[in-house]
Amino acid sequence: MTSGDPDDLRLIGDCGKLDRIAAEMTRGAITIEGDAGAYLGHAMRGGRIHVQGSAGVGAALEMRGGEVAIDGNAGDFLGGARPGEMKGMSGGLVLVRGGAGDRVGDRMRRGTIIVEGDIGGYAASRMIAGTVLALGPAVGAHPGFAMKRGSLILLSRPARALPTFADCGRHDLGFLRLLLRALKGRSSRLDDLAKRPPFVQRLAGDQSVAGKGEILYWQD
Secondary structure, eight states, rough: OOOOOTTEEEESSSSSTOOSSTTTSSSEEEESSBOOTTTTTTTTSSSSEEEEEOOOOOTTTTSSSSSESSSOOOTTTTTTTTOSSOOOOOOEEEESSSSSSSSSTTTOOOEEEEEESOSSSSTTTTSSSSSEEEESSSSOOOTTTTSSEEEEEEEEOOSOTTTSSEEEEEEEHHHHHHHOOOHHTOHHHHHHHTTOEEEEEEEOGGGGGOOEEEEEEEOO
């Protein structure tokens, strides 16, 4: 850690065994020049975190506000909830430039998660609200499991899909233009996507829990 402004910290070196960096953070900025351990930014409410490597399990767990950027990969339960807790991420923005593990956005209530690479299984599981965008070529099995509300936006089909989502056909959704405009400059891949017409195939569910969420497959 370098000395200087306490609102702008820089951790130099491998912090892969250092858990709970920036837990309950409210302001300022933290840059990690290497990997971060588990539970990065747990319950953070404000400020900015930039990890120049990868992060362990539970990054942005129960996050309430602020921004987290991870240049590498993220582990399971990105933006999710701890075992036994009913509320995952409820605000803020998470950007992962690599891939992410299973259960991205588990029990998520608000906020936005962008994963530029592949994601694991059960993405947006038990989601209540919020937006998850997965821009990679591989999506794990059963996205949207027990989803109540919210939006899961995918560029690729999952390894195995749930049968409890109803196909609502192909749509041109204006809110996608507004979403990409609001996120302009955050991700070069999203900026490229904004140049394409927002035609998506919409699936509604998870109907096994009377859910009103949606999975959107972006189409050419």
